[in-house]
Amino acid sequence: xxxxxxTPRYLxxxxxxxxxxxxxxxxGHRSVSWYxxxxxxxxxxxxxxxSETQRNKGNFPGRFSGxxxxxSRSEMNVSTLELGDSALYLCASSSGTGGILGEAFFGQGxxxxxV
Amino acid sequence: xxxVEQHPSTLSVQEGDSAVIKCTYSDSASNYFPWYKQELGKxxxxxxxxxSNVGEKKDQRIAVTLNKTAKHFxxxxxxxxxxxxxxxxxxxxxxxxxxxxxxxxxxxxxTP
Numbered sequence: 001x002x003x004x005x006x007t008p009r010y011l012x013x014x015x016x017x018x019x020x021x022x023x024x025x026x027x028g029h030r031s032v033s034w035y036x037x038x039x040x041x042x043x044x045x046x047x048x049x050x051s052e053t054q055r056n057k058g059n060f061p062g063r064f065s066g067x068x069x070x071x072s073r074s075e076m077n078v079s080t081l082e083l084g085d086s087a088l089y090l091c092a093s094s095s096g097t098g099g100i101l102g103e104a105f106f107g108q109g110x111x112x113x114x115v
Numbered sequence: 116x117x118x119v120e121q122h123p124s125t126l127s128v129q130e131g132d133s134a135v136i137k138c139t140y141s142d143s144a145s146n147y148f149p150w151y152k153q154e155l156g157k158x159x160x161x162x163x164x165x166x167s168n169v170g171e172k173k174d175q176r177i178a179v180t181l182n183k184t185a186k187h188f189x190x191x192x193x194x195x196x197x198x199x200x201x202x203x204x205x206x207x208x209x210x211x212x213x214x215x216x217x218x219x220x221x222x223x224x225x226t227p
Contacts, residue, residue, distance in 0.1 A: 042219045042220055090159070103149070106159045
């Protein structure tokens, strides 16, 4: 069974640009969550999608957005990049069904550097 | 929302000794508590989890205990080995769908 796949693995962008990251969850998983990981702030929740609907959103500015497609693949977009957006962006895949949070499995992440 | 505190932030142990990491959570409705291990440059990997209907779970050298009354849970690693060196994160769900609140992480260093 293939794991969670994130592309690209590395990105270098300049301030003011925008970027789109992709996440393909484990086959059969319908929930995709996104996290930002920085040395000082740890793992911070961005948002979660289930069946193409955003169910939950973290405390990030509106420059951070996402979407999910009918095949459960998800993308996140960051517009007007700032230096502080440099981080490892991780997505996590889970079944997402029922009232109990299921096991979440992480992709390898996309390392974004903003210069 | 949920608040998860994790201690200690760093832990240095001699190979063969035990390591214990503790987390506290604030939302009494939380019912699922996973632990992740992240090696340098790699993704966080789920190593063990526990649900609120049990007090302890073991998997070889790793165990997790849960005290719902006190709202804390702990990771225990016995007979530590150099490959146990990593950052460990605890987590708990918020009352919202799909969101895990992570602790700040514990850097574990196992010295031979």
